[in-house]
Amino acid sequence: MQETPWALSILSVVEMIFIGLILAAVITVIVLYIVDVNQSTHTIRRNYPVIGRFRYLFEHLGEFFRQYFFAMDREEMPFNRAERSWVYRSAKNVDANIGFGSTRDLSPTGTVLFLNSAFPTLEKDAALPSDVTIGPYCRTPYTTSAVFNISGMSYGALSRPAIQALSAGAAKAGCWLNTGEGGLSPYHLEGGCDIVFQIGTAKYGVRNAEGHLSDDRLRDLAAHEQVRMFEIKLSQGAKPGKGGILPGEKVSAEIAQIRGIAEGHASISPNGHPDIRSVDDLLDMIEHIREITGKPVGFKAVLGDKQWLVDLVGAIKQRGIDRAPDFITLDSCDGGTGAAPQPLMDYVGLPLKESLPWVSDLLTQAGLKGRIRLIASGKLVTPSKVAWALACGADFTVSARGFMFALGCIQAMQCHKNTCPTGVTTHDPKLQRGLVPADKATRVAHYQRNMTYGVGLIAHACGVTEPRKLKRDHVHVVMASGLSAPLSELHPEPVTLIDDEEQPRALTGAQSVKDEVNRERNV
Numbered sequence: 001m002q003e004t005p006w007a008l009s010i011l012s013v014v015e016m017i018f019i020g021l022i023l024a025a026v027i028t029v030i031v032l033y034i035v036d037v038n039q040s041t042h043t044i045r046r047n048y049p050v051i052g053r054f055r056y057l058f059e060h061l062g063e064f065f066r067q068y069f070f071a072m073d074r075e076e077m078p079f080n081r082a083e084r085s086w087v088y089r090s091a092k093n094v095d096a097n098i099g100f101g102s103t104r105d106l107s108p109t110g111t112v113l114f115l116n117s118a119f120p121t122l123e124k125d126a127a128l129p130s131d132v133t134i135g136p137y138c139r140t141p142y143t144t145s146a147v148f149n150i151s152g153m154s155y156g157a158l159s160r161p162a163i164q165a166l167s168a169g170a171a172k173a174g175c176w177l178n179t180g181e182g183g184l185s186p187y188h189l190e191g192g193c194d195i196v197f198q199i200g201t202a203k204y205g206v207r208n209a210e211g212h213l214s215d216d217r218l219r220d221l222a223a224h225e226q227v228r229m230f231e232i233k234l235s236q237g238a239k240p241g242k243g244g245i246l247p248g249e250k251v252s253a254e255i256a257q258i259r260g261i262a263e264g265h266a267s268i269s270p271n272g273h274p275d276i277r278s279v280d281d282l283l284d285m286i287e288h289i290r291e292i293t294g295k296p297v298g299f300k301a302v303l304g305d306k307q308w309l310v311d312l313v314g315a316i317k318q319r320g321i322d323r324a325p326d327f328i329t330l331d332s333c334d335g336g337t338g339a340a341p342q343p344l345m346d347y348v349g350l351p352l353k354e355s356l357p358w359v360s361d362l363l364t365q366a367g368l369k370g371r372i373r374l375i376a377s378g379k380l381v382t383p384s385k386v387a388w389a390l391a392c393g394a395d396f397t398v399s400a401r402g403f404m405f406a407l408g409c410i411q412a413m414q415c416h417k418n419t420c421p422t423g424v425t426t427h428d429p430k431l432q433r434g435l436v437p438a439d440k441a442t443r444v445a446h447y448q449r450n451m452t453y454g455v456g457l458i459a460h461a462c463g464v465t466e467p468r469k470l471k472r473d474h475v476h477v478v479m480a481s482g483l484s485a486p487l488s489e490l491h492p493e494p495v496t497l498i499d500d501e502e503q504p505r506a507l508t509g510a511q512s513v514k515d516e517v518n519r520e521r522n523v
Helices: 005-038 043-047 053-069 081-092 160-173 186-190 215-222 253-259 279-293 307-319 342-347 352-365 383-391 401-407 437-461 510-522
Strands: 112-114 132-134 142-144 148-150 176-178 194-199 227-233 297-302 327-331 373-377 396-399 475-478 484-486
Touching: 005 043, 081 401, 081 437, 112 383, 148 160, 148 437, 160 176, 160 186, 160 401, 160 437, 176 227, 215 227, 215 279, 227 279, 227 327, 279 297, 279 307, 297 373, 307 352, 327 352, 352 373, 383 396, 383 437, 396 401, 401 437
Parallel strands: 148 176, 148 396, 176 194, 194 227, 227 297, 297 327, 327 373, 373 396
Antiparallel strands: 112 475, 132 142, 475 484
């Protein structure tokens, strides 16, 4: 049957419309591709143009469908959606308020609750975090007010643009950046922030040709004004008893040069310091590095066996208070890392909720709490957790994964590979391209400032003027009965066992500290 002219005309119109739609779709995809590749705000879109846009659609739809098909806000691990969402919004400096009611279940045992005061601190009486001095007996003590800082993340475990963004962001926020055990790179210094140099078991960045600690390298590092402190890493929360692991594909020529190792070969650190086999060895090492550099020296450890810390306190009392570590960074068994064996990550070490009050009490009983500053580390990514750590006795807190979220991390769990989709932990130039340091530095600064503000909100609600005045009396913990009990009853504040005159004197200025130490030694 022959088609009529009007039918042919309709078919031609439909065909033309179909072709037009295809052309429009192609042009749209090309335009979106160009826009996505050249924008610097969204890492996923920059690395995965056009396709990456579906992530945001799925995230939006997830708000409506997750209760049927996906995990709820508080169910994911290691960080749930509610925690990540708060960090993302804080980093972007957008409204982080929520409506209707909290999705947090308040009934599980161990739930932390802060006790609000009937007479909260008024805005006119609220204060910023106070200054705290670390290393009063050093030639160059370090004074800072920042309660929240960037924990150790090596150049190698993290990408170049990630380190650049962290450095610039830390400088904007006024907090410190820990180098991690991979040595000091130009990118750590680039932003102008305060630096804590971490000395790992392999002595990367401060080792000689034989792999031993080099005094000359220490002096070179100390010459950088930005390098404020040195941290000896004994152990890390995610892998106690295991050294750093950097796969060979991530060991570039530059990273190999900074660390002092061979290019392209896996960087496997010893599981302990060969030259630190006792508390006396540790104190000797601390004193040696402090004497060479003139700057505060402490150590990082996750607590397991407790007796060695008791022995350490005893050794300090014998040597003198000026020989004590200037700080202790206490990590939690649920800390993070770029790569670790699962048995260690899942089963070894004590959580911060148990170890932090114990270590704080030990130092208080020995009269060392004002001398040895306590830094808490391990999943402290929201204001409630930082406020809890301060109430338990921490002077400072640090976070690694929180700042990774601020950089754009989506918890893809690809840190140990070279395939991180957001460019944070990969050395693939194509994936790194999505992480624009200037943009992410601003987010890092926003996150740190909003964290400080959030901790202040809790402190002021509890009736104190600033975060470091939070105490255990301000915290309750839900028990198995379903009722809460004061944290001060679960972990009673200890009584100092030495006289006040034995406490470290409040000294100001590096020279006065040095003179005071010399007088005590001469006596």
